[in-house]
Amino acid sequence: MKVAVYPGSFDPITKGHEDIIKRAAKVFDELIVVVSVNPDKKGLFDIPERVELIKRVVKPYANVKVESFDGLVINYMKTHDIKVIIKGLRAMSDFEYEFQMALINNKLDSSVETLFMMTNTEYSFLSSSAVKQTAMFGGCIKGLVPDEILNDVIKKVGNRR
Template identity: 75%
Template sequence: MKKVVYPGSFDPITNGHLDIIERASKIFDEVIVVVLVNVDKNGLFHIEERVRLIEKVIKPYKNVKVESFDGLLINFMKERDTKVIIKGLRAFSDFEYEFQMALMNNKLDSSIETIFMMTNAQYSYLSSSSVKQVAKFGGCIKGLVPDDIIPDIMRKANK
């Protein structure tokens, strides 16, 4: 069985993230979306809330599950006996950062492979940060995130 891990902070999950999940679910037998703590980011949602939001929107994908982890991605991979990471890329700047992360992960465990998937062009400008900013100022986030979680985001962003 071929499993893949799709790591990220997903604060919140966007339609771009969901596009990668959907496409990965067609390639791999199992997709594990892992919500990681990013010490360099201030989160809008607590990690448990992010997991709950993702669980809401992945229901159509029977081979996708979500988990959270606080620590090195490599340790999560070892615990789940998984060898493949998938990362979505929007622009060259994403590639530079993700390439460095892939090299670090490979240094920590040479059996780990990272696969890069280009985002759908319609989501190339989309980021969780931009969604949070638009929501914070009362803008429309329809089409940026799954409809099911728009009320959750708007409520949290305007507290």
Template identity: 65%
Template sequence: MKTAVYPGSFDPITNGHLDIIKRSAKIFDHVIVAVLVNPDKKGFFNIEERVFLIEKVINRIENVSVESFSGLLTDFMKKKNAQVIVKGLRAVSDFEYEFQMDLMNKKLCPKAETVFMMTSAKNSFLSSSAVRQVAMFNGCIKDLVPDQIITDVMKKARKYCKKS
């Protein structure tokens, strides 16, 4: 059984992320969406909220699960008996960074393979940070994030703006 891990911050999950998840689910027996706990970053959504939003979106995809993790991705993969890392690429600049990460992951875990998936053209401009910014200025995020979480993102953006 081939298990793949799709790591990221997913703050929030976008339609671009969901596209990569769905396409990965067609290729691998099991896909774990791995939400990184980064103590150096203050997230828009906390880890539990991110996991909840992703679960809300992927609930109909049988071979996909979501978990949070901290530490090294390769350690998480070993715990989950995963063999493949899935990474989405939007532009050449993404490739340069992800290529370096792949080389480091190979150093730490030579058996790990990375599969790069190109984003679809309709999602090539999309990022979580762009979604957050549009939401904070009360812009329309339809077609940027899955419909199931639009209300959650807009509600969080309003709270976030009141704090600032």
């Protein structure tokens, strides 16, 4: 069985993330979206909230499941004996960072491969940070996040203002 992990902070999940999930789910028998803590980012949603939001978004994809993990992704991979990491790329700046992470992961466990998927050009500008900032200043985020979670993001941002 071909299994892959799509790790990220997903705070919140965007249409770009959903696009990568949808496409990776066609390539692999099972795709596990792993919500992880990024110590460099201040979270809007806590980890259990993110997991629940993503579960609602991926409900149509029978071969996609959602979990959380606190620690190095490579340790998650070892624990679950999974050999493929999926990473989405929007721009060259993403590539530089993700390439560095792929090299570090390879150094930690050379049996794990990282596969890069280019985002759909429709979402090449999109990031969770941009969504949060747009919402915080009252901008329209429809079409930036999946419809299933649109009101959750608006409500959460409203509570933080």
